[in-house]
Every structure is written in C-alpha cells, then in structure tokens.
Amino acid sequence: MLGKTYDTQVCSIARSLELVGERWSLLIVRDALFAGVTRFADFQHNLGIASNVLASRLESFVASGVMERADDADYVLTEKGRALAVALMALTEWGDAWATDAEPPILYAHAGCGGAVHVGAACDLHGPVPADDVVARVGPGMPAEYLADRRGRRG
Structure with a gap:
C-alpha cells in the first residue's frame, strides 16, 4: 500500500x-465548490463512492481544515477548501485539452457578467505569460541542507 x-x-x-x-478527494471538493453539495448522502449519490471511503475523505478534510x-x-468548505477552485479549474482546462477528444462538459463563467473564465500564469510586472515561459526558482522556504545534498547529484 502506498503511503500518504x-x-x-x-x-x-x-x-x-x-x-x-x-482518489476521490478532488471530486469531492469539485462537487462542494461547483455543485454546492454539502450532505454525505448527496456526495455519495453524485460520485458513486463507497460510504467508508467517503467518510474517510470527509474526516481527513475536516481534520486538515479543508472542510468543517x-x-x-x-x-462545508472552509476558505482553505474554497481556495482550491483555481487549481480545479486548471485541471479542468488541462483535461479538456489533453485527456479527451470530446467537447468540454463544464465551462467556467464569471458570475457577474457571464464571460468565460480561464486560468493562466501571470507575471507581476508584465501580466499574462505562456506556461513554457515560467521557470522555477529556489524560494525562501528551501532548506540550505537540501540544496547542499543535491549539488553533487545532477545528472
């Protein structure tokens, strides 16, 4: 069994x-975010998930502060849980482009005007940038000993 x-x-x-x-975690969050599901029986009905698995996922979400x-x-989703919306939208767009040949089953729209909403990378100075123009850099939370351990292992 894989660790967690x-x-x-x-x-x-x-x-x-x-x-x-x-497995199932992001689909539970999806249903809570975009379908307004809050009840155990409704999650179970919508997803066809085993009750013991659903109970486990919901308990872990409550314990980690994703739901309460x-x-x-x-x-219900907490602020922490609702903050997953953009990540789920990005996964949706990726899945529409790369995981199916079918038309998108879900489209995201701005509640205020109905305009299409898309996820993308943006530079603080220049606005939208293509994903292949984004680089990863070492941040302030990277332990110095981790970097020291990795220096000699590039291959």
Whole structure:
C-alpha cells in the first residue's frame, strides 16, 4: 500500500497531495465548490463512492481544515477548501485539452457578467505569460541542507 506522505520531498506540490491527492478527494471538493453539495448522502449519490471511503475523505478534510462540519449532516468548505477552485479549474482546462477528444462538459463563467473564465500564469510586472515561459526558482522556504545534498547529484 502506498503511503500518504512524501516525507523526502521539499515541495509544496507534495504537501498539497498529502491533503487532497487521494482518489476521490478532488471530486469531492469539485462537487462542494461547483455543485454546492454539502450532505454525505448527496456526495455519495453524485460520485458513486463507497460510504467508508467517503467518510474517510470527509474526516481527513475536516481534520486538515479543508472542510468543517456545519451541523450533523453538512460538510462545508472552509476558505482553505474554497481556495482550491483555481487549481480545479486548471485541471479542468488541462483535461479538456489533453485527456479527451470530446467537447468540454463544464465551462467556467464569471458570475457577474457571464464571460468565460480561464486560468493562466501571470507575471507581476508584465501580466499574462505562456506556461513554457515560467521557470522555477529556489524560494525562501528551501532548506540550505537540501540544496547542499543535491549539488553533487545532477545528472
């Protein structure tokens, strides 16, 4: 069985996967975000997920602060959970482009005017930039010992 943590990784993607990377997790968040689902039975009905798996995912979301219990029957997203919207929109656009030949089943729109909404990379100085023009740089949270361990291992 695969573990749920990526202890050897110094990476925010790995930390994110520890919270929302299990099978069904992002689909639960999707239904909560974009379909307004809050009740256990509705998640189960919409997803066709086993009750024990759903219970486990919802409990882990509550424990990690992605969701909270509004009452005995409702699970609602916290600010932390709602912040996943852009990531899910990006996965949707990627899936529409690379994982199917079919037309998109979901389109995102601005609630205020109805205009199409898309996800993209943006530079603080120059605005939108193509994804292939984005580079990763070492940030302030990178442990010095991690960099020292990696210097001799480029291949």
